[in-house]
Ligand SMILES: NC(=O)C1=CN([C@@H]2O[C@H](COP(=O)(O)OP(=O)(O)OC[C@H]3O[C@@H](n4cnc5c(N)ncnc54)[C@H](O)[C@@H]3O)[C@@H](O)[C@H]2O)C=CC1
């Protein structure tokens with residue numbers, strides 16, 4: 001894993017699709033690099049009175065189909081190349097589900113688990129000020145990602161609004177409902193994973209009732225997926241977080257596991273299951289695997305041992321191109337990240353539209369609209385994959401890249 005570079009991987013995936021599309025070298029030159037990369041170093045006062053200089057990034061990959069859109073992550077592991085990869089994947093994701101955005105992503109190198117709420121608030125407010133030169137409701141709209149949540153979005157919205165002199169709710173999505181957030185956004189990523197998995201299961205003639213599900217990562221995407229798949233009738237046989245994994249072939253109660261995590265900080269010590277390693281969660285006997293943590297976890301070293309029939313990528317970039325080849329040869333159906341987890345950004349789009357109009361929709365309407373978009377995108381990607389006899393990642397990337405390339409072409413390139 002030492003040499004793993006998410007941006008190299010994203011470019012490799014891009015070139016595979018560009019080759020298949022016979023995309024011109026000129027167009028590749030435009031699409032392969034991010035449009036803007038902002039690096040900010042900024043001081044944050046810690047609770048002990050000391051100042052720590054933090055480094056953060058905001059990268060806008062492409063804005064030809066609309067304003068840049070994408071989450072902000074807080075983690076000690078954030079790098080510029082990771083943010084560049086995530087921004088590129090956002091461009092393809094928005095194109096594949098047909099919402100009018102380009103792609104962006106942001107991140108701050110920090111250790112949020114060892115920071116107090118007031119330190120995180122000061123960090124967020126200062127970071128927002130630093131990147132306010134490129135974000136805005138019509139230019140670049142952040143959202144939550146790893147280790148950020150609706151409270152962080154509220155601080156971002158408030159800080160941006162303080163500088164504007166009036167409230168600008170549409171500058172971020174994933175906000176609390178009380179300040180212009182949307183019904184359904186918190187559950188949206190996992191809901192989209194469920195909708196696309198349902199569609200995949202239908203294609204395979206597989207029932208979700210009683211299907212065994214293993215989930216890596218138990219945060220926003222993973223824990224809510226556990227709940228929704230459980231309600232769907234699936235058996236959640238394994239879960240994990242950074243402290244370890246847990247397996248129970250009879251099925252875990254996601255609500256009880258979540259309460260345990262809230263009380264003890266991890267799922268790994270939940271008593272009603274057998275402790276397994278973080279790596280084993282990917283390879284336990286199951287029908288559906290949901291990587292919902294981080295990049296580069298399914299590689300040529302473990303792809304062969306994955307038993308799931310469907311791999312629904314809630315996480316961004318969990319599977320390397322080498323692993324994709326193995327999984328395809330073994331007949332595993334991978335629902336690629338830019339499709340499987342696009343429910344999050346789709347409901348973010350609904351939130352932004354509602355904020356701009358100051359008219360708000362009910363949860364039922366949100367879910368119904370989301371299902372239409374996810375099903376349509378799934379079918380388009382599956383048809384593309386069938387047509388080109390390739391896996392769904394290549395199908396999704398081809399579809400997305402052709403849409404972005406068409407928008408770029410039609411807008412014209414200044415000589
Ligand atoms: N939150 C959202 O709306 C969206 C999130 N995603 C992606 O989903 C993934 C998870 O994001 P969130 O759930 O929002 O983050 P989160 O911060 O709420 O949860 C992340 C979870 O992953 C666990 N984790 C991290 N590294 C791990 C590892 N190596 N092995 C096992 N567990 C590990 C953490 O302990 C935590 O439980 C990320 O790839 C993110 O980019 C994608 C689309 C939207």
Ligand SMILES: O=C(O)CCC(=O)C(=O)O
Pocket residue numbers: 069070071072093141142143144145173174316341342344345346348
């Ligand atoms: O909701 C959004 O705008 C973006 C969420 C995100 O960062 C992602 O889809 O990876």
